[in-house]
Amino acid sequence: MARIFTTDYDPCGCGRNHADMACDMPTDGTGAMGQVVEEAVLRAVFPQAATRRAMLNTFGGATLLAAIGDILPLVDAREAFAQTPAAPEKRDLKIGFIAITCATPIIMADPMGFYRRQGLNVEVLRTAGWAVIRDRAIAREFDAAHMLAPMPLAMSLGVGVASPQPWSVAAIENINGQAITLANKHRDKRDPKDWRGFRFAVPFDFSMHNYLLRAYVAQAGLDPDRDIQIRAVPPPEMVANLRADNIDGFLGPDPFNQRAVFDGVGFIHLLTRELWDGHPCCAFAVPAAMPREMPNTFAALMKAIVEATAYSNNPANRREVAAAISGPNYLNQPQTVVEQVLTGTFANGLGQVQRVPERVGFEPFPYHSMAIWILTQMRRWGQLQREVDYAAVASQVFLALDAGRAMRDLGLTVPANPMRNETILGRSFDPAQPDAYLNSFAIKR
Amino acid sequence: MQKPVSAWRATLLSLIILTCFLGTWELALQGAGQGGGAAIDPEYAALLGQAAASGGQTPMPKPSEIGRRLFQLLSDPFYIRGPNDQGIGIQVAYSLGRVLLGFGMAALIAIPLGFVIGMSPLLNAALNPFIQVLRPVSPLAWMPLALFTIQDSSISAVFVIFICSIWPMLLNTAFGVSAVRREWLNVARTLEAGTWRTAFRVILPAAAPTILTGMRISIGIAWLVIVAAEMLVGGTGIGYWVWNQWNNLSIADICIAILMIGLVGLALDRLLGLLARAVAWQE
């Protein structure tokens, strides 16, 4: 287990580096859960904070723990801690969600009993918009929330909020599952080079939709801030705006792409999996303190979510899931629209029925490389103005190890490395070289 | 001086206007939603909405469709099938609860404060700039501020109702109190009535009609604001229900919600109208 600690930056004496983010962020290494055990051990062995700090400074955390591990069975302690199905500290939870198919695992876990199976009584509450979900999450009206994958990154870095709010991505909800939809009148304008002057909508500034759209048009030589207009619009309004000719297209979440086709308002230009197959979209987000303050609840939630995600991913279950989540209590959309999205057999608005079973995928593992790409794009477009330690931030916000543990417990294969090379818009992205990647773009702020 | 209007004739005319309007609407949309496009693959057509399948766009619903849906909703108005799916009766109840809370608090503060302002020209002049600056601010602008400071979405909604509905009551009370006839105040003075007796037995009844007018305007604003506030914040309430049906692009439900909102607003206004009549006096 690699511990990426430098010990010369320790303003609050907790012995950890948290790369100028708020203090209650767990560090990387063994994930938030393992951190609990290790901290406890360190404090037991070195009860004086000053001594502890001095030891950490001299030897480094890894060495210390390795030494202690010779005497104390740390690995076993960690495993035991994780395995014990101890009773959740809090059973009644509120999880906010936005009514889009990205949140399928969070939503279907309710009617299909995945929360109940872990002894949790979860109320999933449909919320009005991303800003409201963010505010209510910060105000602790929700115990966990459906968020866009970039949101916990932005919130933890203090971007777009009044002060840094430590939130983590405990699991990714969906990969792929978005699309660029254009108004019917643009049937013959399929080349982005012809999109000068177009007005586009995306759901939120800190979203994969925004970053993918910008990357896509930038690759075609258009500057997304000068040559086209991009606005943040709530997804249902995207369809209405398209119909009213207020926008020319949108890169938005399903089911609204399919809904535009269903209502005869637009057509699907391309699925985002054609831009980056396996891109993250939405996340299951928890307060950074949850794994430490309510470890049992957190473990139970993770089990429920990962199980739900795996179930939803199975193509055999897609129809069943669509039926469960279309009703007025959840997505409130016609069932056929949701089915077309989940099964991948859909009308594309241009007269053809397409069959793309991988249109949307549900895979929980929060790769750090995803976070790093998001951070590079936040810097590329000027949302993040200062230098950050990409890897450190990614490892603090994307709880790869906790998700990995839950996946292992359910018998799923866990990726060996939280970093992997990605192929994005036809180019290779190496997460170990984020600055080089960032500098390779002609169009940026 | 106008002749008194017979209630029969007014009702009849209203009904005629309504029928004409609904009839025109229904007829205008008779052929809507039909695209008349080329024959489409039946498998493809099956995946589309009715209108799109024939090449058109889903149209505005007809009054008959809205009527059918209205009947459906009203036949079971109080169901609860989950936190996000509750009957329209329950949603209205939530909204009314918030309105009464916000409006009640506003009244409790506006009327005494207005009284004091009305009796003191100095206070009136001093507070007037603040009132005039705060009064035109839209609830949509207060909401983010409220959410940021109060951090609880329910309390924020009530606060926004409070801050938007307080002004008419405040201003009307101040005006009503300051405009009490000099004569009656003189009578009270010559009878050595004293401050409290004068305030409660002379000034208050004299200003009551103006105060009630202010309250009537305020309740209208409060009801308007709650719909907007709930659309922003969501959760429960008729405003949230509108927004939710908007998500589903179900225009019929939105029309019904508008109708409900209007009817409840009417009922609230009538209620306060009755109160206003009770305190009205004639010279």
Next chain:
Amino acid sequence: MSKPYVSVEGISRKFPGLTVFDNVWFGVNRGEFVCLVGHSGCGKTTILNILAGLDAPSGGVVLADGREISGPSLERAVIFQGHALMPWLTAEQNVAFALGCKHKGWDAGRLRDVARSALEKVGLGAARAKKPSELSGGMKQRVGIARAFAVEPKMMLMDEPFSALDALTRGALQEEVSRLVTEAGQTAFMITHDVDEAILLSDRILLMTNGPMARVAEVVINTLPKPRVRATLHHQPGYHELRDHIMDFLITRSRSLAGVAPRDYDPRHPPEVSPAG
């Protein structure tokens, strides 16, 4: 001459650039009915307001019962020109309100009973449950009169109380007031520009010149015998001389005497005349 109940000593009313009246002296004795007659603008209403305590003079002082007046008082009740009834109360409630101000300890039942009898005294017993909007002008003024008498004030102040009524109602109310005043031995001060009214009701009539710089030009003693009844009053010997004298004043002399006073005018003792003999 016993000390007057109310003594007006050198009051004046001045505004920047305008002196309505200056250095006015007169007294009202107990049980006496004094009228102040003059044209609009001579400050009659101001003087009445000062006596009521609703207004303060720019200079000078008013003593009531030996003490300086500092504000309105139940001892000096006012009958206003417009009836000043509270329109949300019935006739009975209006009178009861006044009684409640005077007798703070009385319960509702007692207030109601006394109010009722006060209304009956002015002949409005049957209308006691009516609101002012349901009463005629004359009836409303009667309620105002009942209200003022009900509090049994030491002095009654009346500000042109009948000028808003038609001639017939006016006559009836004048006699009503005359009766009530005599019965109660009420001290009263009234402003009017109706000559016949003044002659019917008052013991002394103060004649004021036109403003600005108005003054009490004369005090007319009314020697006509009491009780006075409208039907027979104008047949009394001396009536017409009295009336003519006052009319002359109102038509001609109020204007000709206006402005600066003659050298032998003593404000403390304006000349007294008895035209009726």
